[in-house]
Amino acid sequence: MEKKSQFLELDNLDTQILSILMNDASVPYTEIAKKLVVSGGTIHVRMKKMEELGIIRGSNLIINPQSIGFDICAFLGIYLEKGSQYKTAVEQLKQVKEVVELHYCTGQYSMFAKIICRDTNHLRHVLNEDIQAIKGIARTETIISLEESIKRQISLV
Numbered sequence: 001m002e003k004k005s006q007f008l009e010l011d012n013l014d015t016q017i018l019s020i021l022m023n024d025a026s027v028p029y030t031e032i033a034k035k036l037v038v039s040g041g042t043i044h045v046r047m048k049k050m051e052e053l054g055i056i057r058g059s060n061l062i063i064n065p066q067s068i069g070f071d072i073c074a075f076l077g078i079y080l081e082k083g084s085q086y087k088t089a090v091e092q093l094k095q096v097k098e099v100v101e102l103h104y105c106t107g108q109y110s111m112f113a114k115i116i117c118r119d120t121n122h123l124r125h126v127l128n129e130d131i132q133a134i135k136g137i138a139r140t141e142t143i144i145s146l147e148e149s150i151k152r153q154i155s156l157v
Helices: 014-022 031-037 040-052 083-093 118-130
Strands: 072-079 097-106 111-117 137-145
Touching: 014 040, 031 040, 040 097, 072 083, 072 118, 083 097, 083 111, 111 118, 118 137
Parallel strands: none
Antiparallel strands: 072 111, 072 137, 097 111
16 A cells, blocks of 8 residues: 655645745735736635645734834743643743744753743743743743844745
């Protein structure tokens, strides 16, 4: 019996559609269709198919946090007292709105988080009052980002 790949195969048209939208999610389907010389309905059908297959998980508006007064981007290595406390800690970390990413990881940390704060006082408050107060978190290590040099999606081509 042939083993099926766990990855979904994209054809050239799917890849081109995704590449355009990953660069700018606001491009209308009709414009994509013109560029790829297919009908708008084809683009719509392909997008619907990729959403149903879980390839596309939605689209979102990206703001520049610094432009609205959030000047601190920090990464937080989180040590748990016990690995079994992971799910409980995640649920509590979901309540901390400054946590914008959270990863369960290998290596020295149990979890690795990205947090966005207005300034160092705000960061100190989030660390001391919100995150380190969570049951199961033994300690944290904070790394402040001085500049984001690269931020991008994976390349499909």
